[in-house]
Amino acid sequence: MIYLDYNATTPLDRRVLSGMLPFLKKNYANPSSLYRFSQTARRAVEEARARVAELLSASIEEIVFTSGGTEANNMALKGVAFALADKGRHIITSVIEHSALLNPCKFLEAQGFEITTLPVDRYGVIDAQELKKSIRTDTILVSVMHANNEVGTFQPIREIASICREKGVLFHTDAVQTVGKIPVNVKELGIDLLSLSAHKFYGPKGAGALYLRKGVKVTALLDGGHQEKDRRAGTENVSGIVGLGIAAQLARDEMRETEKKVRALRDALQAGIQKKIPKVTVNGHPVNRLYNTLHVCMEDVASESVIINLDFKNICASGGSACLSGSVTPSYVLRAMGLSIQEARSALRVSLGKYNTREDVEKTLKVLPIVVKNLRKLSASSLC
Numbered sequence: 486m487i488y489l490d491y492n493a494t495t496p497l498d499r500r501v502l503s504g505m506l507p508f509l510k511k512n513y514a515n516p517s518s519l520y521r522f523s524q525t526a527r528r529a530v531e532e533a534r535a536r537v538a539e540l541l542s543a544s545i546e547e548i549v550f551t552s553g554g555t556e557a558n559n560m561a562l563k564g565v566a567f568a569l570a571d572k573g574r575h576i577i578t579s580v581i582e583h584s585a586l587l588n589p590c591k592f593l594e595a596q597g598f599e600i601t602t603l604p605v606d607r608y609g610v611i612d613a614q615e616l617k618k619s620i621r622t623d624t625i626l627v628s629v630m631h632a633n634n635e636v637g638t639f640q641p642i643r644e645i646a647s648i649c650r651e652k653g654v655l656f657h658t659d660a661v662q663t664v665g666k667i668p669v670n671v672k673e674l675g676i677d678l679l680s681l682s683a684h685k686f687y688g689p690k691g692a693g694a695l696y697l698r699k700g701v702k703v704t705a706l707l708d709g710g711h712q713e714k715d716r717r718a719g720t721e722n723v724s725g726i727v728g729l730g731i732a733a734q735l736a737r738d739e740m741r742e743t744e745k746k747v748r749a750l751r752d753a754l755q756a757g758i759q760k761k762i763p764k765v766t767v768n769g770h771p772v773n774r775l776y777n778t779l780h781v782c783m784e785d786v787a788s789e790s791v792i793i794n795l796d797f798k799n800i801c802a803s804g805g806s807a808c809l810s811g812s813v814t815p816s817y818v819l820r821a822m823g824l825s826i827q828e829a830r831s832a833l834r835v836s837l838g839k840y841n842t843r844e845d846v847e848k849t850l851k852v853l854p855i856v857v858k859n860l861r862k863l864s865a866s867s868l869c
């Protein structure tokens with residue numbers, strides 16, 4: 486099998502798994518217990534916190550463990566909204582955010598908060614100056630993602646963060662697609678809150694964190710025990726947290742190498758597709774884009790047909806659309822970038838990672854052009 490869907494999730498690094506196993510077997514103690522047996526678990530959680538903090542250049546107290554990116558986003562959005570509701574009820578975000586950000590915004594809108602959703606240009610980038618103009622006296626939070634999961638485009642978060650700081654507004658970024666892939670320094674970037682998720686960088690599913698800058702107050706979403714300094718109740722997912730910590734350490738140590746390797750594979754795949762398949766356009770920013778992501782539209786083919794045909798050849802890739810009760814809705818990200826419904830329906834996302842090889846790229850470049858050619862023949866010979 487050739488796995489080309491690393492933006493959806495990544496395989497667990499075997500070194501992460503070996504670090505996790507003792508906490509699923511012999512070290513099963515609750516980290517909050519008093520006896521010495523629980524010390525190993527407690528220390529492991531704190532060591533993982535130090536590793537995550539180090540990956541972000543944050544302090545240890547600024548890391549709150551969550552069940553993943555979705556919870557971190559919910560905690561940032563709702564936590565700030567509930568904490569600052571007396572100060573203001575206006576939040577600014579962008580149209581190309583992940584559903585794990587847009588849906589908490591919808592929830593808050595129903596609770597009486599006002600959401601301004603900024604548009605993007607054809608590369609999927611928001612205009613920082615337009616963002617600046619939309620900040621009001623009652624704005625409490627700006628949330629703009631670091632890199633988009635579909636097309637890979639980066640947002641100018643450094644510039645946005647500095648605007649927010651100047652205006653005295655909190656800035657959150659969903660960095661689930663960048664943490665572990667590229668250096669992310671929260672201090673240097675000027676970020677107040679940041680979401681990350683272990684399973685997007687070779688860690689386990691169900692583990693993530695919210696970076697909360699010292700001094701930023703959020704209302705906890707879960708009421709219960711006093712774990713995570715009262716910021717996230719519930720017995721810690723010890724093995725998951727340990728896995729996240731090791732994944733963070735490995736990412737820090739191997740980031741450069743991984744980027745070099747994966748970028749070369751992605752570039753080869755892109756060049757090959759552009760050479761071998763006519764009528765292809767590459768989406769997202771040509772340069773300011775994740776090094777592992779390739780997103781294309783291929784005229785006259787439906788993305789789900791391409792995905793299914795690739796699947797028959799044991800290649801896992803993703804379309805630009807979500808299947809909702811049988812009907813295929815074209816991606817709102819692509820629509821926001823100005824692509825037509827027709828174009829958006831022909832999208833293919835290929836996202837690579839550290840376990841991909843030259844052979845994977847070569848095989849994909851053999852299979853995909855044939856798949857597209859056959860589908861185009863079919864669509865030309867049918868009326869629907």
Ligand SMILES: *Cc1c(COP(=O)(O)O)cnc(C)c1O
Nearest residue numbers: 553554555583585634661662682
């Ligand atoms: C995957 C992803 C999420 C959700 O993270 P989970 O850990 O799966 O909940 C949020 N935002 C972005 C940009 C993502 O790619």
